Amino acid sequence: MSAPIAPLNAKKNPNAGVFDGIGLWLLSPSWIVIGVFLLLPVFMMLIFSFLTKEFRGGVIWEPTLAAYDQFLFDRGLFGDEPPTIEWTYITIFARSIWQAALATLFCLIIGFPTAYYIATRSARSRSVWLFLITIPYWVNLLIRTVSMKFLIRDTGPLNQFLMSTGVIDSPIHIVNTNFAVQLGLFYSYLPFMVLPIYAAVERYNFALSEAAWDLYADRWTTLRKILIPVVKPGIIAGCILVFVPSLGAFLAPDLLGGAKTFMIGSLIEEQFKGNAGNWPFGAAASMILLSMVLIVLMFYARQQTRAQAGAR
Amino acid sequence: MTDSSPLALEVSHAVKIYGALPNAVKALNDVSIDVANNEFFTLLGPSGCGKTTLLRMIAGFETITEGSIRLFGENIENLPANKRPVNTVFQQYALFPHMTVLQNVAFGLTMLGKSDREANGIATRMLDMVQLGEFSNRKPTQLSGGQQQRVALARALAPSPKLLLLDEPLSALDLKLRHAMRVELKQIQEELGITFIFVTHDQEEALTMSDRIAVMSNGELQQIGTGREIYEEPKNKFVADFIGETNLLTTQVESIQGANAVCVVGNHTPLECASAGGISIGDTGIISIRPERITLTKPGSDATGSNLTGTVKRFIYLGTDTQCMVELDDGTEIHVRVQNAHDSATDFDVGERASIKIDQGAARLLVN
Ligand SMILES: Nc1ncnc2c1ncn2[C@@H]1O[C@H](COP(=O)(O)OP(=O)(O)OP(=O)(O)O)[C@@H](O)[C@H]1O
Ligand SMILES: [Mg+2]
Numbered sequence: 001m002s003a004p005i006a007p008l009n010a011k012k013n014p015n016a017g018v019f020d021g022i023g024l025w026l027l028s029p030s031w032i033v034i035g036v037f038l039l040l041p042v043f044m045m046l047i048f049s050f051l052t053k054e055f056r057g058g059v060i061w062e063p064t065l066a067a068y069d070q071f072l073f074d075r076g077l078f079g080d081e082p083p084t085i086e087w088t089y090i091t092i093f094a095r096s097i098w099q100a101a102l103a104t105l106f107c108l109i110i111g112f113p114t115a116y117y118i119a120t121r122s123a124r125s126r127s128v129w130l131f132l133i134t135i136p137y138w139v140n141l142l143i144r145t146v147s148m149k150f151l152i153r154d155t156g157p158l159n160q161f162l163m164s165t166g167v168i169d170s171p172i173h174i175v176n177t178n179f180a181v182q183l184g185l186f187y188s189y190l191p192f193m194v195l196p197i198y199a200a201v202e203r204y205n206f207a208l209s210e211a212a213w214d215l216y217a218d219r220w221t222t223l224r225k226i227l228i229p230v231v232k233p234g235i236i237a238g239c240i241l242v243f244v245p246s247l248g249a250f251l252a253p254d255l256l257g258g259a260k261t262f263m264i265g266s267l268i269e270e271q272f273k274g275n276a277g278n279w280p281f282g283a284a285a286s287m288i289l290l291s292m293v294l295i296v297l298m299f300y301a302r303q304q305t306r307a308q309a310g311a312r
Numbered sequence: 313m314t315d316s317s318p319l320a321l322e323v324s325h326a327v328k329i330y331g332a333l334p335n336a337v338k339a340l341n342d343v344s345i346d347v348a349n350n351e352f353f354t355l356l357g358p359s360g361c362g363k364t365t366l367l368r369m370i371a372g373f374e375t376i377t378e379g380s381i382r383l384f385g386e387n388i389e390n391l392p393a394n395k396r397p398v399n400t401v402f403q404q405y406a407l408f409p410h411m412t413v414l415q416n417v418a419f420g421l422t423m424l425g426k427s428d429r430e431a432n433g434i435a436t437r438m439l440d441m442v443q444l445g446e447f448s449n450r451k452p453t454q455l456s457g458g459q460q461q462r463v464a465l466a467r468a469l470a471p472s473p474k475l476l477l478l479d480e481p482l483s484a485l486d487l488k489l490r491h492a493m494r495v496e497l498k499q500i501q502e503e504l505g506i507t508f509i510f511v512t513h514d515q516e517e518a519l520t521m522s523d524r525i526a527v528m529s530n531g532e533l534q535q536i537g538t539g540r541e542i543y544e545e546p547k548n549k550f551v552a553d554f555i556g557e558t559n560l561l562t563t564q565v566e567s568i569q570g571a572n573a574v575c576v577v578g579n580h581t582p583l584e585c586a587s588a589g590g591i592s593i594g595d596t597g598i599i600s601i602r603p604e605r606i607t608l609t610k611p612g613s614d615a616t617g618s619n620l621t622g623t624v625k626r627f628i629y630l631g632t633d634t635q636c637m638v639e640l641d642d643g644t645e646i647h648v649r650v651q652n653a654h655d656s657a658t659d660f661d662v663g664e665r666a667s668i669k670i671d672q673g674a675a676r677l678l679v680n
Pocket of ligand 1: 331359
């Protein structure tokens with residue numbers, strides 16, 4: 001080629017030119033929004049987690065690792081014993097991950113068929129279904145969670161119905177159990193699973209299923225080998241959208257669960273609420289939560305790029 | 313067609329009705345076709361005539377409302393698509409986007425229970441056959457339209473189906489590629505000895521590839537025959553008009569001479585027409601005359617021809633030919649096609665009088 005050799009990165013990004021010069025300026029509103037509302041608060045939390053706590057909330061500007069130390073190690077009541085691992089918070093974290101994973105699984109099991117069903121309806125009934133799915137979300141989450149509690153408590157309509165029909169003799173205790181928390185999380189985040197999967201299935205070309213069927217695959221194999229792999233990005237998006245807020249949720253565990261179902265969200269919430277709080281500790285717990293979420297997302301991103309590289 | 317071997321496919325009195333009564337659509341009405349083993353059989357017809365419906369019924373994607381489908385003598389209309397030894401090449405290819413080209417082609421074989429090694433071996437051979445051996449590790453999206461088309465073909469052929477169905481497989485390709493693929497498809501079909509049922513609305517495509525063609529219109533079969541039969545002996549006006557170009561003249565039967573009818577055209581000029589029979593004197597009908605079987609001569613120069621005359625109205629240059637519009641003395645307009653090598657049409661000027669000669673046997677009388 002006689003033309004001058006283009007810079008290396010010009011080849012990577014065909015739109016590169018758009019982003020230099022004026023393009024960067026046009027993007028500045030988004031940068032400001034991201035900076036002020038996203039990066040700044042996280043940065044503040046990071047700083048706070050390394051400061052000294054002030055009783056009755058707030059921080060003293062003295063750098064210390066005390067918050068992280070408190071999270072990980074037990075140094076006795078007066079802080080003078082040799083450190084042992086502090087299991088309380090680790091247990092809460094493990095439980096939260098478990099609860100969030102379980103909620104994600106349930107949302108997936110119910111959400112996938114729901115999304116598939118909606119996506120395969122006629123255009124008109126599709127919008128009706130989507131509307132019905134999103135209706136409850138016009139009501140505040142707190143109110144919905146409280147209503148859920150009224151529904152499932154010992155004297156609530158569910159138990160009354162079951163007793164009046166003679167299925168049970170005495171009320172089933174649902175409130176304050178893991179099951180109740182699961183129910184709350186499931187109910188809160190189901191649409192976050194349904195909507196991305198719906199979007200993926202709606203774009204799915206059903207001729208692919210026909211082609212698989214034509215090539216001697218039964219319906220189950222077609223689902224497993226063709227439909228699910230093709231709509232996988234929607235499934236993963238749904239799982240992330242359910243898992244991440246479930247992990248930090250505090251309304252459902254607070255209102256529907258009890259001491260045994262305490263989750264990270266509630267732990268963090270407590271540190272910033274009222275006078276009993278410990279801001280650096282709350283900030284440290286938030287940072288640990290955030291890093292765990294980021295690790296999960298990075299694994300996902302890594303796998304995506306690898307899958308794409310494999311396609312090359 | 314040999315009589316001893318069973319027919320590859322027999323569709324008998326197939327009816328297809330979509331939907332329930334108030335807005336039911338009758339897509340096929342009493343369609344029967346017989347396809348011989350190793351035949352390249354084409355379903356040809358305008359958009360919406362039911363070609364895809366018939367094909368999807370044979371594949372097993374649509375149920376048959378009435379009638380039966382037999383594959384090598386066996387009734388298959390109650391078998392689901394995945395139990396029929398029939399494969400389809402889809403119009404938009406429908407390649408699995410998450411699989412490599414090789415995995416796509418091996419899919420059917422794996423589903424039939426072949427080991428991975430065997431499946432990949434056959435798939436590789438199929439890809440070599442369609443000249444895509446070096447692309448086996450690519451994803452379908454990294455191929456051109458023509459290459460995707462070949463993958464779709466290889467994928468459908470890999471399980472060695474008894475019957476291959478192709479729904480307008482070439483319609484998404486550009487002209488050059490389409491022409492090349494016609495030859496290639498025909499070659500592959502002859503090489504593998506698999507019966508092909510090919511759907512198209514392109515009559516040229518049908519004529520160049522098919523052993524036999526079924527012309528359909530409005531859910532009904534119009535005519536089945538070789539390309540030559542359909543072109544030269546169309547059974548009705550629809551077929552004559554749909555396949556190639558033709559001049560259609562309304563007429564009345566004056567007398568009958570054996571299989572031929574003498575009809576009146578122009579200003580009371582008698583014209584001998586071939587006909588399928590079943591006509592009587594006084595019937596009205598339509599005469600079809602292909603434009604390339606008409607020649608123009610200077611008036612009075614040729615006494616042997618008919619004394620049909622007209623005025624040259626317009627010339628349209630078409631590359632290899634010139635099309636000439638002539639207005640007969642009774643006002644009907646006919647098209648005449650002249651090969652440019654002859655340059656006889658260019659002997660005429662617009663507005664000049666010409667005597668019109670119709671080749672022996674070129675006029676066909678169609679009843680309807
Ligand atoms: N699923 C369906 N429900 C109702 N009517 C249908 C359905 N599929 C096809 N039809 C109707 O049946 C008739 C035949 O359709 P078909 O798709 O077989 O036509 P085609 O000959 O393949 O046309 P094209 O060349 O445009 O592909 C059309 O009138 C069409 O509207
Ligand atoms: Mg069609």
